[in-house]
Amino acid sequence: MARLIAFIILLIPALIAGAGIKFMRDTLYGILNSPFPWLWFQFLIGLIFSIIGIGFFAGYLLHRDRKRGRVAPRFQKKDETKEIKQ
Template identity: 35%
Template sequence: MKLLISRFIAILFLVVPGVLACIGFLKIKDALFIYFSEFGNDAVTPNFQWLSFLLGVLMFAAGAGFIGGWIFFRDRKRNYVAPRFKEKRPRPPKPQA
C-alpha cells in the first residue's frame, strides 16, 4: 500500500507541472489569437495582452523546465546521456617520482 501511495505522489509531481505548461501554452495562444483577430477590424485598435502573454510564457517555461530537468536527471542516473553531460570524476593523484 505504501508503494502505491508513493507512486501516486510521484505521478502528481509530473502531472501538476504538465498541466501548468498546458495552461501557459493556452494563455500564449489566446493572447496572440485575440490580438490577430482584432488586427483585421479597422474600427478597433489592436491591444496586445502583455500580462496574459508573459504569464503564459512563465508558466510554460516553468512546467516544461521542470519536466525536462526531471527527465535529464533520471537519464543521468541511469547513464543514458552523452559523455559531456555525465558527472565529472576527480582525477587520481599523480604518482610522486
C-alpha cells in the first residue's frame, strides 16, 4: 500500500510537467487552449508547470540519494552542528 501511495505522489508532478510541456508545445504551434486568453500567458503557465513538476521529481531523487549516501560530496548536506562548534 505504501508503494502505491508513493507512486501516486510521484505521478501527480509528472502529469503536471507533462501538461506544462503540452501547453508550451501548443503555443509554438499557435493553438490557444480554452482557459488561457493569450498565447504568451499559456506559454508562461506551461513553463511554470514544467519547472514545478520536474523540480519536485528532481528534489525527490536528490533526497532519496542523500539518504542512501549516493551523491557527490558537493550535494551532501552540511552538518550544521559541526559548523556552530567551530
